[in-house]
Amino acid sequence: MKKLMNDSTKIVSQFLDGLVASHGNLIKRLEGTEVIVRKEMIPNKVGLISGGGSGHEPAHAGYVGTGMLDAAIAGEVFTSPGADQFLAAIQAADQGSGVLLIIKNYNGDVMNAEMAMEMAEAKGIETAMVVVNDDIAVDDVENRRGIAGTVLIHKVAGAKAEQLASLQEVKEVAERAISNVRSMSVALQACTLPSASKPSFSLSDTQMEVGIGIHGEQGMSREDVLTSYEIAELLVSHIEKEVDVTKPVYVLVNGMGSTPLLEQYVFANDTVSILKKNNVHVEKMLVGDYMTSLDMAGISLTLFAIDEELHSLLQSKATTIQWTEVSQ
Amino acid sequence: MKKLMNDSTKIVSQFLDGLVASHGNLIKRLEGTEVIVRKEMIPNKVGLISGGGSGHEPAHAGYVGTGMLDAAIAGEVFTSPGADQFLAAIQAADQGSGVLLIIKNYNGDVMNAEMAMEMAEAKGIETAMVVVNDDIAVDDVENRRGIAGTVLIHKVAGAKAEQLASLQEVKEVAERAISNVRSMSVALQACTLPSASKPSFSLSDTQMEVGIGIHGEQGMSREDVLTSYEIAELLVSHIEKEVDVTKPVYVLVNGMGSTPLLEQYVFANDTVSILKKNNVHVEKMLVGDYMTSLDMAGISLTLFAIDEELHSLLQSKATTIQWTEVSQ
Amino acid sequence: MNSHQVQQWMETTLSLIKENETTLSELDQTIGDGDHGVNMVRGFQAVVDEFPNWEQENTSAVMQKIGTTLVSKVGGASGPLFGTGFMRLGAAFKSEEGAWADGLTKAAEGIAQRGKVSVGDATLLDVWDPVAKVVQAKGTDWAEVERAAQDGMNGTKQLETKRGRGALLKERSIGHLDPGAVSSYYLFHALVQTMTKGEN
Amino acid sequence: MNSHQVQQWMETTLSLIKENETTLSELDQTIGDGDHGVNMVRGFQAVVDEFPNWEQENTSAVMQKIGTTLVSKVGGASGPLFGTGFMRLGAAFKSEEGAWADGLTKAAEGIAQRGKVSVGDATLLDVWDPVAKVVQAKGTDWAEVERAAQDGMNGTKQLETKRGRGALLKERSIGHLDPGAVSSYYLFHALVQTMTKGEN
Ligand SMILES: Nc1ncnc2c1ncn2[C@@H]1O[C@H](COP(=O)(O)OP(=O)(O)O)[C@@H](O)[C@H]1O
Ligand SMILES: Nc1ncnc2c1ncn2[C@@H]1O[C@H](COP(=O)(O)OP(=O)(O)O)[C@@H](O)[C@H]1O
Ligand SMILES: [Mg+2]
Ligand SMILES: [Mg+2]
Ligand SMILES: [Mg+2]
Ligand SMILES: [Mg+2]
Structure with missing residues (x-):
């Protein structure tokens, strides 16, 4: 498999260097780490951090910045x-009012974050964690993964923190958002890891994988490929069951990496x-590559039922590499 | 080949509907046409239009908006x-001070635009055209294609028009920009047309196509795939010959569609x-999918030698779907 | 030629182009972007669909309407060129006298101008121009038209493409028929069929 | 066990894991995300590379440093789990008395806690736990350790994965070895080799 790279073991580090070379006014890299930090800090603001494995660009470094x-x-x-x-990220993000970790529900992310929180608390930094699990493809709720909906949690929590809310307040609004956001995905083509010679799984020219995650792991079921409209029907019908669609919704259509x-x-x-047609009030559509899976072809759909506060937090100004203003 | 679509003959129209459904505050669709128009018009501003075949999203509709x-x-x-x-686009864009067409150098685009200009002149609308030909892969200058550098021309001309400059002034600044912008591309994988069952050409797992265009047409030569650094060296060495790199440069790294x-x-x-290393002063790096070629894997590199006015035009605020502020 | 014959001509052209849509696109994939078949079918289908609206019109007007329809619906490089061809033909058919010779000549000139192209550049002009020349020289000898169109088309195989997307391939373009020349051949082949119907 | 033996243990583990890197990743591709081989090599390579800096340290301290190195360098789900295992072992080795039985038991408990996992969930715990139990019951009988580790690993083939990425596959996960169980087997196999060197 061909990739535009130099060395699969250095791809993340070189990516981060390229990011800083291109957006040095907004972000910097914490020396000796794989941590990207916002350049301008705000005294007494709750620090917000997120992260996990790479391969989901622009997540997560693309969302570092004001708001x-x-x-x-x-x-x-x-x-x-x-x-x-x-731990390094927690220390860098601490601006005096504690740090909230926004973690996607994967065993590795949760365990490493928990260990880091224990270390940070030992150093006197107050921390809290919220775990995003928006992927309804997994019916066992405890094992539900965090996928594209996570970006909306970044936005909401980020806006709240920017208002100088307390760690507890930011955590609460993030949790309220998490309980109102649900997603599900479909892949037409698997992704290929930089270190691998073949895709993570193979789909024939007539198949799609329903309920795929963002790591090339297989989904719920393999089915005959449908039209865009039919896929939308399928995903909406599943997600609608789990989101309060009597409220207005934000809709996030997220490309998995190589979907034009x-x-x-x-x-x-x-x-x-x-x-x-289902009488759902769509407040706003977001469309684009927000949380990818390398070069996977496919899409995820996220519905986010909002209330007044969530809406105004979503609308407030943000300046990051990927998310500028929703009000576009 | 699987695509997320309903019908290859309706894909463009449904794309435009989706775009308007998502960004209705910024743009609208001209009824009965495939033309996207800026919602807010400004009396006596020179109208700016661009366009061509689809498959290059976010170009060109993604660049409609303020600035x-x-x-x-x-x-x-x-x-x-x-x-x-x-013609429909010219009429819609006319705000009383004439319309500038920014056309990429393809026979079809140029001929259709010229015919439309003749029709518009007959209706009393003043028009002018600039032809972008930034692709140095073609050594016969007359046949040089317009590729990703076109987006920078949109930005410069758009900012100038926003200052209520005259048609002649906007045209001149666009031409000055065109003469300072040069690009070249490499493909790792060809794209597949929605109506086709196979990619436009096929590259083995060890080959790349150098000097590729944005239409799945083949490039200058097929070569063994190189590392990212070597590809950068190759493209820089060609482009540097044609751009005055004693001036500061804007650099545009453009993904061809499925390049993470x-x-x-x-x-x-x-x-x-x-x-x-070559002592070139890089004023700004832009990185992302600016002018794609469906699901092609690959990259184009654009260097744009700027002067003071071009720099300030590039930096001025724009509000479109794709381009918000450079100052990110 | 009356407008009913024009209609027959267009219908025959459409069915030839439809039958060979894939071939045209594949030829265009070799030296261009692979859409020529789709473009031509879209354009001539629109022309055939419009005919019921043109019942009251004379030959000249119908040809001009074909021209503008092709310009709108074909798009690409071939749209303005075929369109220009038909608009020029239509203008010539305002007078019956020498309409074919005059019209085809003006059409070929118009194409050359619009496309900034010369004979021998391996484009559709290499079919339109010899057809115009043979009618100019020998009148509407349909067998000669057929031969000129066919030879013109086949000739593009030996030529290096100088205009359009194929021009980027330079020598690599030699050895391939030009797609626009092939579709132009179908157009004239359909014309010959229409005009010689029932003759033998 | 002295710190020189710990070093031998780690070197043997690294070479086993390197030899089987592709297998580990392929097992992980079947039920997870395909990175387990790379993760383990990265982590144990770092451990082996660090050893020269730990020359002054005793067995307990070295084991704890292995733990923190694995936590930093492996990442993923396996990093904190292997790391916790070694940190617990290291703590137990502060006293010589019953260090293996105590350390392995605490390690298995730590893994179960950190991973919120039970025996039979088809994870690496299904190797660590039986190894701890057999040492608890019979002392450091290395042949028994080898057997317990191997049986534990093979047992994961019949089990449905309940934690980690494989859990999403449910019944589809049955019939595949758990990658973390396989790498844990290599770890204990290397331990057995180190401890029985020159014995026969
Ligand atoms: N400048 C030109 N002059 C004359 N004919 C041209 C020119 N450019 C292209 N053509 C003709 O158009 C054909 C391609 O048409 P088509 O594929 O429909 O458009 P496009 O090249 O825009 O995709 C070519 O085969 C050639 O015959
Ligand atoms: N919650 C858990 N408890 C115990 N072991 C786990 C847990 N989650 C994963 N594992 C183990 O980790 C292994 C996968 O490790 P690895 O591939 O390196 O990490 P990741 O799953 O993050 O990609 C699994 O095979 C399993 O043995
Ligand atoms: Mg074509
Ligand atoms: Mg075309
Ligand atoms: Mg894994
Ligand atoms: Mg992993």
Whole structure:
């Protein structure tokens, strides 16, 4: 498999250097780590960090900046960073009012984050953690993964922290958001790890994988490929069951890496039609590559039922590499 | 080949509907056409339009908005829109001070645009055209194609028009920009048209196509695949010959569609190192999918030698779907 | 030629192009971007679909409407060129006298101008131009038209493409038929069939 | 066990894991994300590379340093788990008395806690736990340790994965060895080799 790279063991580090070379006004790299830190810190603001394995770009470093994250940790591709990396990020993000970790529900991320929190508490830094588990493809709730919906949690928590809310308040709003956000995905083509010679699994020219995660791991079931409209129907029907769609919703259509925008907006159009037919009030559509899975082809759909506070937090200004203003 | 779509003959139209459903505050679709128009018009501003075949998303509709384009025409995938579509866009973009067409150098685009200009002049609308030909892979200058550098021309001309400059002034600044912008690309994997069952050409697992265009047409030569750093060296060495690199440069690293940001920033990092080694002053790096070629894997590199006015035009605020602020 | 014959001509052209849509696109994939078949079918389908609306029109007007329809619907490089061809033909058919010779000549000139192209550049002009020349020289000798169109088309195989997307391939373009020349051949082949119907 | 033996243990583990890197990753590709081989090599390579810096340290301290190194360098789910295992072992080795039985038992407990996992969930605990139990029951009978580790590893083939990425596959996970159980087997196999060197 061909990749634009030099060495699969250095790809993450060289990515981070390129990111800093391109956006040095916004972010910097914490020396000797794989941690990207916001350049401008705000005294007494709650620090917000997120991260995990790489391969999901622009997540998570693309969301570091005003109104979102203070630091992001980039592990090896699809591998949770070690606890010492989480600790370094916690220390860098601490602005005097404690640090909230926004963690996707993977065993590795949770365990490494927990170890880091224990180390940070020993150093006198107050920490708290929220675990995002928006992927309804997994029916065992405890094992539900965090996928694209995580970005919306970054936004909401980031906006709240920017208002100088307390650690407890930021944590609460993040948890309220988490309980209102649900996602599900479909893959048309698997991704290939930089260190691998073949895709993580193989799909024939007539198959799709439903309920795929963001790590090339297989999904719920393999089925005959459907049209965009039918896939939208399938995903909406599952997600609608778990989100309070009597409230207005934000919709996030997320490309998995190699799905052209041409296709993503066709799917967005189908989704909006179906939701309107079902009398769901769509407050805002977000479309694009927000949380990818290397070069996987496919899409995830996220519905986020909002209340007034969540809405205003979503709308507030953010300046990061990927997320600028929603009000576009 | 699997695509997230419903019908290859309706993909462009459904894409445009999805775009409007998602960004209705910024843009609208001109009824009965494939033209996207900026919602807010400014009396006496020069109108700016661009467009061509689809398959290059976010180009061109993604650049409609404050400080960039007033209208974009979306032809069938990789097919120049008919002259009547160009005419509709000219009429919609006319705000009383004439319309500038920013056209990429393809026979179809140029001929259809010229026919439309003749029709518009007959209706009393003043028009002018600039032709972008930044792709140095073609050594016969007359046949040089317009590729990713076109986006920088949109930005510069858009900012100038926003200052209420005259049609002649906007045209002149666009031409000055065109003469200072040069690009070249490499593909690792060809793209597949929505109506086709196989990729436009096939590359083995050890080959790359150098000097590829943005339409799945083959490039200058096929070569053994190189590392990111070596590809950066190759492209920089060609482009440097044609750009005045004693001036500061804007660098655009453009993903061709299915190249992960992880790889794009590795390449950006290599490019910046090489340019610094060559004592080139890099004013700004832009990295991302600016002008794609469906699901092609690969990259294009653009160098843009700037002067003071061009720099301030590039930096001025723009609000479009894709381009928000450079100052990120 | 009356407008009913024009309709027959267009229908025959459409069915030839539809039958060979894949071939045209594949030829275009070799030297261009692979859409020529789709473009031509879209354009001529639109023309055939529009015919019921043109019942009251004379030959000249119908040809001009074909031209503008092709310009709108084909798009690409071939749209304005085929379109220009038909608009010029339509203008010539305002007078019956020498309409074919005059119209085809003006059409070929128009294509050359619009495309900034010369004979021998391996484009559709290499079919339109010899057809115009033979009608200019020998009148509407349909067997000669057929031969000129066919030879013109086949000739593009030996030529290096100088205009359009194929031009980027330079020598690599030699050995391939030009797609626009092939579709132009179908157009004239359909014309010959229409005009010689029932003759033998 | 002295710190020189610990070093031998780690070197043997590293070479086993390196030899089987692809196998480990392929097992992980079947039920997880395909990085287990790379993760383990990265971690144990770092441990082996660090050894020169630990020359002054006693067995207990070395084991704890192995633990923290694995936590930093392996990452993933396996990093904190192997790391916890070694940190607990290291703590037990502060006293010589019953260090293996005590240390392995605490290690297995630590893994179960950290991973919120039980025996029979088809994870690396299904190797660590039986090894701890057999040493607890019979002391450091290395042949028994080898057998317990091997049986534990092979047992994961019949089990449905309940924790970690494999858990998402449910019944589809049955019939595959758990990658973390396999790498844990290599770890204990290397231990047995180290401790029985020159015995026969
Ligand atoms: N400048 C030109 N002058 C004359 N004919 C041209 C020119 N450019 C392209 N063509 C013709 O158009 C054909 C390609 O048409 P088509 O594939 O429909 O458009 P596009 O090249 O825009 O994809 C070529 O085979 C050639 O015959
Ligand atoms: N919660 C858990 N408890 C115990 N072991 C686990 C748990 N989660 C994963 N594992 C072990 O970790 C192994 C996978 O490790 P690795 O591939 O390195 O990490 P990751 O799953 O993060 O990619 C599994 O095979 C399993 O043995
Ligand atoms: Mg992993
Ligand atoms: Mg085309
Ligand atoms: Mg073509
Ligand atoms: Mg794994």
